[in-house]
Amino acid sequence: MIVYNEKLKSFHLTGGRFSYVLYVNKAGFLQNVHYGARVQESDVAYLIGYRASAYAPDSEDKNCDMALNEMPSEYSSYGRGDYREPSLIALRRDGARMSRLRYASHKIFDGVPAVKGMPHARGGGSTLAVTLKDDCSALEIVLHYTVWEESGVLVRNVEIVNTGSEPLVLEKAFSFCCDLPEGEYSLLRLCGSWARERYPETAPLAHGVTRLQSLRGASSHQVNPFTALLQKGCSEESGVCYGVQLIYSGSFALTAEKTPVGTVRLQGGIQDIGFLFSLGGGETFVTPQVMLTYSNEGTGGMLRSIHDFIRAQIVRPDCVYKRRPVLVNNWEATYFDFDNEKLFAIIDEAAQLGIDTFVLDDGWFGKRDDDRSGLGDWFVNQNKLKGGLQAVIDRCKQRGLKFGLWFEPEMISEDSDLYRAHPDWAVKKEGVKPVCGRNQLVLDFTRKEIVDYVFGVVGKVLRENDISYVKWDMNRNITEVYSAALPPEKQGEFMHRYILGVYDLAERLTAAFPNVFFEGCAGGGGRFDAGMLYYFPQIWTSDDTDAWERAKIQWGTSYAYPLSAMSCHVSVCPNHQTGRTISFETRGAVASLGATGYELDLSKMTKEDKEKTKAQIAAYKEIDELILKGDLYRLSDPFEGKYFCEMVVSKDKSRAYVVGERMLYMPCDYDVTLCLAGLDGEKTYRIRELNITASGAALCTVGLKFPRLLDFGSWTWHIEEVR
Numbered sequence: 001m002i003v004y005n006e007k008l009k010s011f012h013l014t015g016g017r018f019s020y021v022l023y024v025n026k027a028g029f030l031q032n033v034h035y036g037a038r039v040q041e042s043d044v045a046y047l048i049g050y051r052a053s054a055y056a057p058d059s060e061d062k063n064c065d066m067a068l069n070e071m072p073s074e075y076s077s078y079g080r081g082d083y084r085e086p087s088l089i090a091l092r093r094d095g096a097r098m099s100r101l102r103y104a105s106h107k108i109f110d111g112v113p114a115v116k117g118m119p120h121a122r123g124g125g126s127t128l129a130v131t132l133k134d135d136c137s138a139l140e141i142v143l144h145y146t147v148w149e150e151s152g153v154l155v156r157n158v159e160i161v162n163t164g165s166e167p168l169v170l171e172k173a174f175s176f177c178c179d180l181p182e183g184e185y186s187l188l189r190l191c192g193s194w195a196r197e198r199y200p201e202t203a204p205l206a207h208g209v210t211r212l213q214s215l216r217g218a219s220s221h222q223v224n225p226f227t228a229l230l231q232k233g234c235s236e237e238s239g240v241c242y243g244v245q246l247i248y249s250g251s252f253a254l255t256a257e258k259t260p261v262g263t264v265r266l267q268g269g270i271q272d273i274g275f276l277f278s279l280g281g282g283e284t285f286v287t288p289q290v291m292l293t294y295s296n297e298g299t300g301g302m303l304r305s306i307h308d309f310i311r312a313q314i315v316r317p318d319c320v321y322k323r324r325p326v327l328v329n330n331w332e333a334t335y336f337d338f339d340n341e342k343l344f345a346i347i348d349e350a351a352q353l354g355i356d357t358f359v360l361d362d363g364w365f366g367k368r369d370d371d372r373s374g375l376g377d378w379f380v381n382q383n384k385l386k387g388g389l390q391a392v393i394d395r396c397k398q399r400g401l402k403f404g405l406w407f408e409p410e411m412i413s414e415d416s417d418l419y420r421a422h423p424d425w426a427v428k429k430e431g432v433k434p435v436c437g438r439n440q441l442v443l444d445f446t447r448k449e450i451v452d453y454v455f456g457v458v459g460k461v462l463r464e465n466d467i468s469y470v471k472w473d474m475n476r477n478i479t480e481v482y483s484a485a486l487p488p489e490k491q492g493e494f495m496h497r498y499i500l501g502v503y504d505l506a507e508r509l510t511a512a513f514p515n516v517f518f519e520g521c522a523g524g525g526g527r528f529d530a531g532m533l534y535y536f537p538q539i540w541t542s543d544d545t546d547a548w549e550r551a552k553i554q555w556g557t558s559y560a561y562p563l564s565a566m567s568c569h570v571s572v573c574p575n576h577q578t579g580r581t582i583s584f585e586t587r588g589a590v591a592s593l594g595a596t597g598y599e600l601d602l603s604k605m606t607k608e609d610k611e612k613t614k615a616q617i618a619a620y621k622e623i624d625e626l627i628l629k630g631d632l633y634r635l636s637d638p639f640e641g642k643y644f645c646e647m648v649v650s651k652d653k654s655r656a657y658v659v660g661e662r663m664l665y666m667p668c669d670y671d672v673t674l675c676l677a678g679l680d681g682e683k684t685y686r687i688r689e690l691n692i693t694a695s696g697a698a699l700c701t702v703g704l705k706f707p708r709l710l711d712f713g714s715w716t717w718h719i720e721e722v723r
């Protein structure tokens with residue numbers, strides 16, 4: 001709900017359990033008054049008196065603007081007294097960059113504003129649009145705030161309008177700014193690398209600017225476009241925190257600036273390093289959306305709000321709760337070295353085990369026997385696959401399986417027919433030898449004709465073959481940021497235009513093939529973000545499938561993304577990434593906490609493991625609805641203790657599923673209590689595997705003991721209400 005109080009000039013936005021209060025002060029600046037626990041509308045006057053007046057520049061006297069440096073701003077500008085990081089820098093023709101934004105008007109309307117060409121919240125809710133005007137240029141800024149009655153998430157973005165006739169250049173155009181009051185905060189971030197994506201890291205927020213960013217053209221393995229500010233004392237299920245998450249997949253920056261007086265400025269959006277966007281007279285620039293999530297129930301409360309929001313507003317509605325196929329992917333089974341016989345052996349076995357879909361990974365097209373050639377040539381390699389894709393699809397059909405196929409649409413190999421025909425289609429700069437990543441170059445997706453071409457060739461494969469699943473991979477980041485097709489003054493738009501090209505292709509392919517289920521991937525989980533989830537309901541979480549490493553990666557990922565978004569596979573041991581051997585049961589248990597599948601040569605499995613696979617798939621089909629729709633409670637942090645343990649509870653609290661894993665065994669170890677969470681205290685439950693019956697209250701407060709297990713042992717518990 002959004003309430004405007006004419007007398008106070010305040011806006012009170014509410015959703016879930018939060019209130020967000022803004023007010024136009026006497027000098028006409030829009031300032032933040034409160035972001036936190038839900039308050040009454042009648043409290044707004046008190047909040048303005050208590051919070052706002054201390055900072056409010058309320059006259060036009062000479063020193064008024066210096067007060068901007070302390071004022072909790074909603075979108076900060078540059079060069080007029082606020083020395084904190086600005087949200088916006090606009091360079092004018094005369095070389096001036098300063099701006100100062102004052103309230104001009106506002107509108108309140110139903111729904112979410114359109115963000116053309118970019119992923120966005122899909123609908124419902126109500127929006128406040130506040131227009132601010134620069135008092136020294138023709139710039140107008142429209143701040144959008146959308147709230148939903150039941151959601152703990154607030155969505156923001158910004159429209160920047162050049163109302164003049166002279167062009168200007170945006171050097172920085174963040175999506176939001178939020179100044180929080182003084183406090184002792186820690187910053188949570190999700191960092192890592194290939195095969196170690198989204199490890200959580202929490203550290204006290206130090207004075208100055210803390211910056212999380214990607215310069216890679218993708219959201220990256222290294223730093224996820226998510227962060228959370230935790231108030232002192234915030235833990236998994238109690239305390240206050242603020243989540244910040246971009247609905248964007250390209251280069252980004254998120255910053256948290258702690259001032260000398262302890263207040264914190266959170267802001268972020270499109271990466272400003274290298275960004276220069278020219279805005280002609282009358283033109284408008286629209287930033288990506290950001291999700292802000294307030295929780296007073298710890299990080300657990302925050303992540304459940306985020307999961308609900310991503311499922312309700314980001315993921316395709318026709319796919320979000322659709323049963324995910326249990327699949328087998330041939331990548332780790334064969335890598336590039338396959339032929340019909342090898343694939344048929346996997347397909348035949350998959351059918352025996354209850355697998356739904358066979359996904360043919362990299363290497364089926366062009367001349368591609370290793371990663372040095374073939375990308376861009378999206379026609380089947382008949383030498384490798386006798387009878388082409390049709391033969392493999394026929395085999396799948398005969399065995400009752402569906403067929404999925406791998407693409408890497410954004411890439412081109414120098415050794416490819418496509419490159420020989422269009423060497424200028426690769427991202428590079430004449431006279432500069434391009435840096436190769438995984439022996440490949442990136443197609444210039446800022447150019448519409450190239451996106452059109454890829455749409456045509458990938459679309460042809462999808463049209464001519466019975467394909468139900470696509471894995472869209474992306475295995476390198478961008479260098480030599482330059483487009484032969486852009487004029488010099490627009491080269492600074494490259495990175496943003498590139499990701500718009502990716503979104504365009506994803507939008508067109510998913511619309512043209514509505515029955516194809518798309519999985520995102522980027523050399524593992526190198527582009528795991530809310531932007532990609534708009535098109536691809538699930539994303540390959542990491543190339544590391546070692547069941548202990550994976551538990552940690554999935555734990556980190558779950559801070560910002562629902563379990564249903566994570567593709568999780570059982571792979572062979574010794575594990576290809578870590579060399580470690582972990583039992584088949586534990587690999588299956590960890591992989592059941594997501595969209596599950598297998599990534600190994602089924603035909604080489606022992607009889608015993610085949611039986612285990614059948615049992616795992618049958619067990620998964622019992623709980624997959626919980627994975628798609630349930631609430632996640634995280635019981636034991638693998639980064640802190642000896643156990644990983646997560647629990648999913650159905651919305652009506654009648655069922656739950658627990659998965660746990662022990663790290664290293666220790667002789668004579670003492671027992672550790674495991675309290676369940678999320679159950680209804682009044683209800684009685686039975687834990688099937690333990691044959692225990694007790695109330696939700698007892699299970700969540702007294703708890704039980706962690707099972708005593710050897711290295712990397714695991715358990716799964718099915719919990720049902722006893723009526």
Ligand code: DGJ
Nearest residue numbers: 331361362473523524543
């Ligand atoms: C990286 C992906 O993460 C893998 O699963 C696999 O698809 C390879 N690329 C294929 O090149």
